[in-house]
Amino acid sequence: MKKIFTALLAVMMLFTLAACGSTNTGGESASTSTPQSSTPESTAAPDSTPSESTETSQPSESEDIQPAEEESDSTRILIAYFSRAGENYNVGVIEKGNTAIIAEMIGEQTGGDLFHIETVTPYPENYRECTNVAQQELRDNARPELKATVDNFEDYDVVFLGYPNWWGDMPMAVYTFLESYDFSGKTVVPFATHEGSGLASTESSIASACSGAEVLGGLAIRGSVAQNSQAEANESVVNWLREAGFID
Template sequence: MNVEGSKCLIAYFSRAGYNYVGGQIVNLPVGNTEVVAKMIRELNGGDLFHIEPVKKYPADYTETTDVAKEELRTSARPKLAGHVETVAAYDVVFLGYPNWWGTMPMPVFSFLEECDPAGKTIAPFCTHEGSGLGHSIADIKKTCPQSTVLDGLAIRGGTVKNAHDNVAGWLREIGMTAKK
């Protein structure tokens, strides 16, 4: 697929603040997934949309993981603070998220169910600290059965600042032509 002439949405969930990176808790001014989302925009263009829940996650990393685990256990669908006017205007949805408990954070599920990307191409990317994509690709396919889901990109959170070449290589691998 060549994205030239295609309208791309780069929708991502990212959590700044205290995160687990390289075996320790560090305070990130910008979440790792947001860093990758902005690389994709730099390479391909597209509109950025930050998936944010109305109810913010706790500042404490361990508290956030506890909340995320409970949301996963109950299949929660947190209400979102913002909304994409119409996904119909886009051909490709780049979908970014950190791997939380083997899949996407529950606000990403809320986003997918709300925006209904049927007929769209979804290009997933995630950040992680050792768990890769987990079962998130299968979850996207299950949630969006009428979408084409491309091979995903998994980037270790501690390496995102140096991931430009990895992101560019992934875009080529999935047939996305970077903007000139």
């Protein structure tokens, strides 16, 4: 009887050991599969990498398109001006020309590109000597040589043209500028500084020189106002630009 009991006990112990061995194997396989399921494949889903990259690319594409559309619809503006420092009538010796001051005001309001029309041979700083040279050039219908040209002039839609009124006309250097480019299809907007002559007949002269261009009504500001009353000058510029539809 004792032998039978011992045999049965041995059999029971064998079954118990087998059951324990089976449980340990399952736990290892589960613990082994857990790191596999948390590899990049499983981390990709919580991160939503594909959908995030798609959402990010859409705004960047629209941002790339918007500036292009705005640029294609915008008006490119050039502000070309002749201006002379030195001794000037009614304002004495100045460091910045009257017309240059107004040109910069227009540039600030419109965002246009500034271009200073300068001659290879500078005009005398003395006022009387300069007026003598200017008068002789007018009599000769001269075309003084300019220092520089405008790059990509054809890309501009609107050209603000500034100059002082010399002897009831534009300086001859401005005619050199006008005759150097094709103004067909462009809008030309004159502005002048003066001490009593206003724009004189310069608007019609510009229309004749700029064949195929639309010439709008110009602005005339006294040089003494440009130099000594810049708040007043700026107000005139802003009102003029607003009336012409260049600013809101």
